[in-house]
Amino acid sequence: xxxxxxxxxxxxxxxxxxxxxxxxxxxxxxxxxxxxxxxxxxxxxxxxxxxxxxxxxxxxxxxxxxxxxxxxxxxxxxxxxxxxxxxxxxxxxxxxxxxxxxxxxxxxxxxxxxxxxxxxxxxxxxxxxxxxxxxxxxxxxxxxxxxxxxxxxxxxxxxxxxxxxxxxxxxxxxxxxxxxxxxxxxxxxxxxxxxxxxxxxxxxxxxxxxxxxxxxxxxxxxxxxxxxxxxxxxxxxxxxxxxxxxxxxxxxxxxxxxxxxxxxxxxxxxxxxxxxxxxxxxxxxxxxxxxxxxxxxxxxxxxxxxxxxxxxxxxxxxxxxxxxxxxxxxxxxxxxxxxxxxxxxxxxxxxxxxxxxxxxxxxxxxxxxxxxxxxxxxxxxxxxxxxxxxxxxxxxxxxxxxxxxxxxxxxxxxxxxxxxxxxxxxxxxxxxxxxxxxxx
Amino acid sequence: xxxxxxxxxxxxxxxxxxxxxxxxxxxxxxxxxxxxxxxxxxxxxxxxxxxxxxxxxxxxxxxxxxxxxxxxxxxxxxxxxxxxxxxxxxxxxxxxxxxxxxxxxxxxxxxxxxxxxxxxxxxxxxxxxxxxxxxxxxxxxxxxxxxxxxxxxxxxxxxxxxxxxxxxxxxxxxxxxxxxxxxxxxxxxxxxxxxxxxxxxxxxxxxxxxxxxxxxxxxxxxxxxx
Numbered sequence: 001x002x003x004x005x006x007x008x009x010x011x012x013x014x015x016x017x018x019x020x021x022x023x024x025x026x027x028x029x030x031x032x033x034x035x036x037x038x039x040x041x042x043x044x045x046x047x048x049x050x051x052x053x054x055x056x057x058x059x060x061x062x063x064x065x066x067x068x069x070x071x072x073x074x075x076x077x078x079x080x081x082x083x084x085x086x087x088x089x090x091x092x093x094x095x096x097x098x099x100x101x102x103x104x105x106x107x108x109x110x111x112x113x114x115x116x117x118x119x120x121x122x123x124x125x126x127x128x129x130x131x132x133x134x135x136x137x138x139x140x141x142x143x144x145x146x147x148x149x150x151x152x153x154x155x156x157x158x159x160x161x162x163x164x165x166x167x168x169x170x171x172x173x174x175x176x177x178x179x180x181x182x183x184x185x186x187x188x189x190x191x192x193x194x195x196x197x198x199x200x201x202x203x204x205x206x207x208x209x210x211x212x213x214x215x216x217x218x219x220x221x222x223x224x225x226x227x228x229x230x231x232x233x234x235x236x237x238x239x240x241x242x243x244x245x246x247x248x249x250x251x252x253x254x255x256x257x258x259x260x261x262x263x264x265x266x267x268x269x270x271x272x273x274x275x276x277x278x279x280x281x282x283x284x285x286x287x288x289x290x291x292x293x294x295x296x297x298x299x300x301x302x303x304x305x306x307x308x309x310x311x312x313x314x315x316x317x318x319x320x321x322x323x324x325x326x327x328x329x330x331x332x333x334x335x336x337x338x339x340x341x342x343x344x345x346x347x348x349x350x351x352x353x354x355x356x357x358x359x360x361x362x363x364x365x366x367x368x369x370x371x372x373x374x375x376x377x378x379x380x381x382x383x384x385x386x387x388x389x390x391x392x393x394x395x396x397x398x399x400x401x402x403x404x405x406x407x408x409x410x411x412x413x414x415x416x417x418x419x420x421x422x423x424x425x426x427x428x429x430x431x432x433x434x435x436x437x438x439x440x
Numbered sequence: 441x442x443x444x445x446x447x448x449x450x451x452x453x454x455x456x457x458x459x460x461x462x463x464x465x466x467x468x469x470x471x472x473x474x475x476x477x478x479x480x481x482x483x484x485x486x487x488x489x490x491x492x493x494x495x496x497x498x499x500x501x502x503x504x505x506x507x508x509x510x511x512x513x514x515x516x517x518x519x520x521x522x523x524x525x526x527x528x529x530x531x532x533x534x535x536x537x538x539x540x541x542x543x544x545x546x547x548x549x550x551x552x553x554x555x556x557x558x559x560x561x562x563x564x565x566x567x568x569x570x571x572x573x574x575x576x577x578x579x580x581x582x583x584x585x586x587x588x589x590x591x592x593x594x595x596x597x598x599x600x601x602x603x604x605x606x607x608x609x610x611x612x613x614x615x616x617x618x619x620x621x622x623x624x625x626x627x628x629x630x631x632x633x634x635x636x637x638x639x640x641x642x643x644x645x646x647x648x649x650x651x652x653x654x655x656x657x658x659x660x661x662x663x664x665x666x
Contacts, residue, residue: 274538277539306558308580308581308620310580310581310583310584310618311584312584312587312588312591312618313588313591345580345619345620347580347584347615347618347619347620349587349615349618358619360619360620360621362620404619
């Protein structure tokens with residue numbers, strides 16, 4: 001995470017946009033983001049902020065303002081929390097030392113820190129109130145959107161942040177007001193402190209009184225959200241059943257005499273339901289397993305047979321995998337047309353260096369030596385296609401003992417693969433994380 | 441001694457297997473009963489988990505055909521209740537589902553095999569016989585899942601190499617199973633005896649039940665339907 005993502009590093013000519021960098025942050029990622037933007041070391045910026053903070057709190061104000069205004073870099077992850085501890089300890093230590101050596105802070109320093117407090121509180125609230133968040137608040141409780149903001153539990157601690165931010169703003173403002181109403185240098189500090197304490201007690205009292213109401217509204221909001229999710233799911237299921245299952249049942253009743261048609265309809269519906277219930281949907285133009293399943297489904301639909309598809313592993317579709325899928329489809333069509341069986345097995349396996357597909361039936365079989373030259377399917381569409389793309393096909397069949405078509409496609413041309421290896425290139429491989437995804 | 445063995449084998453061949461059906465769909469039970477009548481004795485039926493537990497305990501069948509999806513915990517609950525008290529009863533899971541988490545979950549709970557409800561009556565009878573003899577039954581799809589789950593992954597830590605990996609021979613047998621080969625055909629293809637094929641499949645079943653590979657635990661854990 002500490003290295004910039006390729007997307008961020010690519011336009012190296014012009015400096016990266018000024019964004020906060022949450023991945024490398026200690027507090028808000030302002031220093032890290034600025035450092036990336038300016039190309040300066042992070043530590044220098046951190047020291048600069050800290051030093052400025054000691055001079056009348058200017059650094060703190062600057063930091064808070066930057067933090068409130070700059071958006072986060074969405075490409076980067078969240079912070080490593082453990083980083084924070086030593087920095088906080090260090091800051092506390094230096095602050096304490098400063099206090100001990102320099103005595104209580106002077107009036108201008110105090111004002112600076114109070115302003116920083118206000119900026120910080122505003123920032124907290126500002127960040128909570130992103131555009132889509134605000135939209136959701138007003139949807140959840142149309143009459144009182146601000147309450148939605150308080151009660152939003154979408155992100156852990158969102159309410160706490162909102163309240164905390166408000167508290168910071170109020171404390172800062174009270175402090176500043178108290179200071180200007182009581183400008184006597186020696187009395188000022190005490191007055192501010194006692195004003196703050198009073199304000200805090202008052203706020204706590206109000207919070208205590210409001211707590212039951214807030215809690216009730218909070219649980220109401222949660223219940224409402226859950227109900228909405230359930231309702232959406234139910235509506236989706238109902239729509240699916242209505243669109244497809246009922247339709248299929250009607251069709252089955254109308255074609256009661258036609259066994260083949262009934263078989264086709266029932267199998268098609270079963271397939272749709274299964275994929276709806278159990279599988280994540282991958283696009284047949286992108287993933288090999290989805291492409292194989294689609295080819296099998298098409299053959300099932302056209303010839304009213306059952307294809308038992310088993311796919312192990314997965315990879316992206318390219319020209320070669322496309323060729324093996326097309327050949328497998330042709331083998332399925334041949335089995336459906338000539339083998340005189342109701343079920344055909346298809347097994348496909350993706351390995352690191354090759355993709356293989358086996359299509360097997362227990363049908364009538366034939367003698368491969370006597371394939372009619374006119375049987376274009378086997379020669380052109382299977383053997384020829386596989387050879388053109390650098391793969392191989394083998395057909396095993398005996399009259400009366402069924403047929404098996406074996407298709408093997410290496411991932412890269414062996415010659416080309418060796419050259420690229422020799423040049424130091426990475427040979428193509430499958431990403432292990434993608435394996436088995438289709439079974440999720 | 442040899443005589444006794446021969447007589448015993450003959451008796452086993454003559455004795456019809458006692459089979460118990462657990463499924464919450466009465467229509468399906470009736471269908472299976474009719475289809476299996478020629479091959480085995482169906483000694484009892486149950487439609488709920490508690491019913492199944494008490495009746496299996498009293499009838500002590502050889503093989504229980506177990507539906508995966510039932511109210512109150514499904515086939516898994518029955519398995520977990522019966523396994524310790526009646527280890528001699530063999531379970532064969534039967535389901536319409538092809539989802540990996542269903543299959544793996546049942547096998548890890550102790551089922552000796554898994555077939556889908558679309559299986560033909562003859563094949564079902566053969567599967568029951570195989571399970572009764574202590575062997576395992578893998579549908580092509582289950583074989584595919586196992587290959588997928590045990591796929592060599594460079595980053596996967598192996599707690600127990602003996603349990604967490606398949607041998608090359610086991611892999612070959614599973615591939616042929618996934619390709620729709622019968623045990624006899626596998627034996628012929630690999631030039632080994634049917635008994636050896638059965639041994640390989642039983643070993644794979646043991647690994648499937650005992651291994652702690654991440655994929656297996658994950659599949660077994662997130663069954664979405666009960």
